[in-house]
Amino acid sequence: MPKAIDPSCAPQDHLSRQRAALVQPGAIERAAGIFRAMGDGPRLRLLTLLGQGEACVTEIATAEGEDLSTISQRLRVLRNEGLVSRRRNGKHILYGLADQHVVDLLFNALAHASEGRPDLSRFRSLTTTKE
Amino acid sequence: MPKAIDPSCAPQDHLSRQRAALVQPGAIERAAGIFRAMGDGPRLRLLTLLGQGEACVTEIATAEGEDLSTISQRLRVLRNEGLVSRRRNGKHILYGLADQHVVDLLFNALAHASEGRPDLSRFRSLTTTKE
DNA sequence: AGAACACTTGAACAACTGTTCAATTGTTAT
DNA sequence: ATAACAATTGAACAGTTGTTCAAGTGTTCT
Numbered sequence: 001m002p003k004a005i006d007p008s009c010a011p012q013d014h015l016s017r018q019r020a021a022l023v024q025p026g027a028i029e030r031a032a033g034i035f036r037a038m039g040d041g042p043r044l045r046l047l048t049l050l051g052q053g054e055a056c057v058t059e060i061a062t063a064e065g066e067d068l069s070t071i072s073q074r075l076r077v078l079r080n081e082g083l084v085s086r087r088r089n090g091k092h093i094l095y096g097l098a099d100q101h102v103v104d105l106l107f108n109a110l111a112h113a114s115e116g117r118p119d120l121s122r123f124r125s126l127t128t129t130k131e
Numbered sequence: 132m133p134k135a136i137d138p139s140c141a142p143q144d145h146l147s148r149q150r151a152a153l154v155q156p157g158a159i160e161r162a163a164g165i166f167r168a169m170g171d172g173p174r175l176r177l178l179t180l181l182g183q184g185e186a187c188v189t190e191i192a193t194a195e196g197e198d199l200s201t202i203s204q205r206l207r208v209l210r211n212e213g214l215v216s217r218r219r220n221g222k223h224i225l226y227g228l229a230d231q232h233v234v235d236l237l238f239n240a241l242a243h244a245s246e247g248r249p250d251l252s253r254f255r256s257l258t259t260t261k262e
Numbered sequence: 263a264g265a266a267c268a269c270t271t272g273a274a275c276a277a278c279t280g281t282t283c284a285a286t287t288g289t290t291a292t
Numbered sequence: 293a294t295a296a297c298a299a300t301t302g303a304a305c306a307g308t309t310g311t312t313c314a315a316g317t318g319t320t321c322t
Contacts, residue, residue, distance in 0.1 A: 023179060023241050023245065024245065026244075027241055027244040027245040028172060028175055028176055028179060028241070028244075029172050030244035031175060031237075031240040031241050031243070031244040032169070032170055032171055032172045032174075032175045033170070034170075034240055034243065034244065035166045035167075035169040035170035035171075035175065035240060036166075036167070036170030036171070036309095037170070038163070038166040038170070039163055039164070039165075039166035039167030039168070039169070039170040040163055040166075040167070040309090040310080041159060041160050041163045042310085043163075043310095044159055044162060044163045044166065045159055048154060048159060056268080056269090057268070057269060057270095058267095058268065058269085066311095067312085068268075068269065068270090069269085069270080069271090069311085069312070069313080069314095070310090070311060070312075071269095072268095072269060072270055072271085073270090073271090073310075073311075073312090074310085074311095075270095076270080076271085077309095077310090088318095088319090090319080090320075091267065091268055091269090091318095091319060091320060092268065092269090093268075093269065093270095101239065101242070101243040102243075104239050105236065105239055105240060105243075106162075108232065108235050108236055108239060109162040109165055109166060109236060110154050110158055110159070110162050111232070112162070112165065112232040112233075112236075113157075113158045113159075113161035113162040113165065114154065114155065114158040167279095171279090171280080173280085174280095187298080187299090188298070188299060188300095189297095189298065189299085197281095198281095198282085199298075199299065199300090200281085200282070200283080200284095200299085200300080200301090201280085201281060201282075202299095203298095203299060203300055203301085204280075204281075204282090204300090204301090205280085205281095206299095206300095207300080207301085208279095208280090219288095219289090221289080221290075221298095222288095222289055222290060222297065222298055222299090223289095223298065223299090224298075224299065224300095
């Protein structure tokens with residue numbers, strides 16, 4: 001029974017799929033950097049915490065039960081990818097989520113990762129939308 | 132001039148910010164896993180390629196100029212996080228993006244990473260929406 | 263000015279990750 | 293059944309990453 005059941009993978013089909021430049025290569029690398037920064041449990045927890053509003057480093061450290069240095073290092077990674085905002089307030093330095101894009105990414109991934117949809121109602125609203 | 136300019140970081144404020152259980156802890160870990168899988172240039176390129184439609188491993192390998200094994204390993208990581216779909220077609224195994232969530236994450240991050248907005252018009256439509 | 267607080271940084275070390283290779287499985291064709 | 297093709301797997305090695313520590317910067321208070 002010599003029947004062809006390989007309709008979508010003919011040899012010439014392979015050649016036709018040229019390496020598409022759908023997005024500029026730099027964009028992919030930057031996006032990967034963003035994902036890499038978010039691809040760490042402790043760091044992602046930190047972002048969700050900042051999703052509730054701005055917080056200073058000490059505040060975050062006590063909330064997470066970690067020391068200042070560790071938190072500062074995690075924030076550095078997030079900052080290098082432009083995921084968090086940073087402003088001084090007296091002695092303290094307040095961190096927040098950088099923009100709505102970050103909120104969306106967080107929201108999207110958490111929604112995907114949660115079967116019984118979580119309560120993210122307080123999330124979007126507190127994005128420090130003040131410019 | 133002894134003026135207090137530290138309104139948002141009083142000590143009692145720090146204590147009030149309880150470790151919020153906005154999302155279940157497992158969800159954060161899973162989301163981190165997803166981001167980690169996407170946080171690698173070659174793997175992310177692979178996802179954008181699959182964003183154009185299903186492709187078999189050989190096809191992907193020639194498009195990327197890599198060998199089968201390397202591509203297969205990358206796909207394994209993506210598969211472990213549920214980011215890609217997989218189905219057999221004759222000799223070949225066709226991979227695609229798992230669902231709309233993945234498309235959204237990709238779209239979102241690429242949009243964030245691109246200043247001069249890229250042409251992603253062909254992206255959303257070809258999501259292998261067939262179940 | 264000095265002391266105390268808030269945070270950052272570079273270096274070092276352990277843990278993890280990506281690629282490659284060789285061997286293996288599953289499918290189709292002869 | 294044997295051969296050829298398509299893809300997967302485990303192991304090994306190199307490169308990367310996260311945490312911790314000790315030392316440093318900048319700010320406020322007295």
